[in-house]
Amino acid sequence: MRLHSLIPIIPTNLVSALEDCGIKIDTDLLFFDGTNVELLAKLPPGIVSLRELEEYTSLVAEHASAPAIRADQELEVALLRQRENALNISCGVQELDALVEGFGGGRVFEISGEKGSGKTALALQISLCMLAAHANTAVLWMDTCGDFSLERTLRVASELNIEATSTVLERLQVSLVLNIETAQDLVSELCSSVDTASELGAPRIRCIVIDSITPLLAPSLTAFSAQGHATMSTFMRELRDLARTHYFTFLVVNNTSSYLPHNPDSAFASTTRKPALGPSFTFLTDCTLWLAKSKNIEETEGATSMHVAEVFRSRMTQSKRWCSFKIHRGVLYSTT
Incomplete structure (x- = not known):
């Protein structure tokens, strides 16, 4: 000066x-x-x-000199901003919501488990419940395998008794994402879309689903080069930064790999699988939620499957906690 x-x-x-x-x-x-x-x-x-x-x-x-800032005043402002921006996002199953303290709060959730464990069903139900509860919100669904089903989405919305289904589904944006570069471009556009949506009064994207992230990252993860791990770390850190800055909820579906004789992160000795993409991936998210199907039950109204959700690791809650739930006609319900 x-x-x-x-x-x-x-x-x-x-x-x-x-x-x-x-x-x-x-x-x-x-x-x-x-x-x-x-x-x-x-x-x-x-x-x-x-x-x-x-x-x-x-x-x-x-x-x-820079002006003095009192820590208690800064904390009060930060908490006020968090209350104003954070959404109460529920999956509709009380036990599951309690397990992770809700699916809002600007966090990145890894949802992993074997095929048929309910990963996509959970992500879809969280998305539809949020869209139904908050009229000015939108969901970005990154479909990395080309298997997003509109028929399934309509059926689940009907089972959930969501009113004005067409209006709700208008705010569910599905993008086919076949490589990590496309995913990175979409994530980069999120910041500008937040400002634009606010100016125009349009629905604001608050939840982003990547189903699944494994095909995007796994091909570049090798023991001969660090580039793939660097790409994974950079991408996931960007998701976490966006989640904290704009209070997005990221639901990142991950496939599995073998872990014999059993996975020590699980509370159950029968768990012989683990999330894919290596041990470091788990530490790039805020919570790793593991789903497993326990059994099928034949009922007069159709087949029902029993499932277990377990927290492998979390920055917010205690690990190795679990709860049970059931899936009937594609919808998650409490077992009680």
Whole structure:
């Protein structure tokens, strides 16, 4: 900061005299190589007294310093902003919501489990419940395998008794994403879409589903090159930054790989699988939710399957906690 910009706080004649001595900006004065007495000796007689020079130096330091911020005030503002922006997102099953303290709050959830365990069903139900409960929201669904089913979505919406189904589904945006570059481009567009939606009053994307992330990242993960791991880390950190900044909820579906004789992260000795993409991937999300199907039950109204949801790791809740739920006609229900 130039001393000239502090006039009239600092007298004009003093600023001119200091500039003649080569002291033109605040740091020149504050870090003068010498004492105030030595600096006063360099100035013309009668310009300023030693006491006045010390006072003016203190004023320069005050204006050059960053304003003080109280931590309690910053925390209050941050909590207020979080309350204003965070949505209460539920999957409709009380036990599952309690297991992870709800699916809102600007977090990245990894949903993993074997085929038929209910990963896509859970992500779809969370999305539809959010769209039905919050009229000004939208969901971006990244379909990486080309198997998103509109028929299934309509059936689940009907089973959930969602009113104005067509209006709800208008806010479910499905994009076919076949490589990580396309996924990165879509994520990069999210920030600008938030601002645009706010200006136009359009529904704002609050939930992003990647079903599944495994085909995007697995091909580049090799033991011979670190590039694939760097791409994975960069992409997942970007998701977490966006989740925290804009209070997005990311539901990242992940496939599995073998873990013999059993997975130590599970509370059950019968779990012989683990989430795919390596051990480091789990630490790039906020919560790893593992789903498993326990058995099928034949009922008069159709087949029902019993499932278990388990927290392998979480930044918010205790690990190795679990609950049971059932799936009937594609919809998740409580077992009680």
